[in-house]
Amino acid sequence: MSLAKDIKSILVNEQQIKEICERLGKEITNDYKSKERPIMIGLLKGCVPFLSDLARHIDLPIEIEYMDVSSYHGGISSSGDVKIRKDMNTSVAGRDILIAEDIVDTGRTLDTIVKLLKHRGAKSVEIVTLLDKPAGRVIPFEPKYVGVTIPKEFVVGYGLDYEEIYRNLPYVGILKPEIYTK
Numbered sequence: 001m002s003l004a005k006d007i008k009s010i011l012v013n014e015q016q017i018k019e020i021c022e023r024l025g026k027e028i029t030n031d032y033k034s035k036e037r038p039i040m041i042g043l044l045k046g047c048v049p050f051l052s053d054l055a056r057h058i059d060l061p062i063e064i065e066y067m068d069v070s071s072y073h074g075g076i077s078s079s080g081d082v083k084i085r086k087d088m089n090t091s092v093a094g095r096d097i098l099i100a101e102d103i104v105d106t107g108r109t110l111d112t113i114v115k116l117l118k119h120r121g122a123k124s125v126e127i128v129t130l131l132d133k134p135a136g137r138v139i140p141f142e143p144k145y146v147g148v149t150i151p152k153e154f155v156v157g158y159g160l161d162y163e164e165i166y167r168n169l170p171y172v173g174i175l176k177p178e179i180y181t182k
């Protein structure tokens, strides 16, 4: 069974993703070159392909950590309840933090996590996201590094799921509405 048959259209193709990772990697390398061992924190599970491609374009000694965070419990709308399923193992006190995300939509996940990391004493907290969906915001939130701004469509692929499927598509596509309305 092909995954591609459920995709209405491709929004960000493989070449565009490659160019985004190169561009953001250079920008982050430049901005973080005088900081001491910044920590890049990936928010599982959606961050995985983006973080691993982006990190290879950051030419600096960074640490990489993960937190498993979820606010979508099946379906296409956020429950509004951000849960930490697994925390990171390192202290963030006094450290420069760069959170890597696949998408900023309502802003709830990042609002919660940024507040938490600041409360834990992080020196700085910035966001790098592949996709920004500003029309989805319910909480004002502006990520510093954005791959591409997208319209208010439910997207899957390259880490993003619908009911845990489609994360392994190599591109980002708009899911056919009949998949989630049936």
Ligand SMILES: O=P(O)(O)OC[C@H]1O[C@H](OP(=O)(O)OP(=O)(O)O)[C@H](O)[C@@H]1O
Pocket: 043, 044, 045, 046, 047, 069, 070, 071, 072, 078, 101, 102, 103, 104, 105, 106, 107, 108, 109, 110, 161
């Ligand atoms: O801006 P928001 O509306 O909070 O949405 C963004 C979050 O939603 C998705 O994660 P999800 O909770 O589905 O978990 P997952 O990464 O395991 O798929 C995505 O990976 C972001 O972390």
Ligand code: HPA
Pocket: 072, 103, 105, 106, 153, 154, 155, 156, 160, 161, 162
């Ligand atoms: O458009 C989306 N697709 C998949 N997961 C998401 N989490 C927030 N927005 C989305």
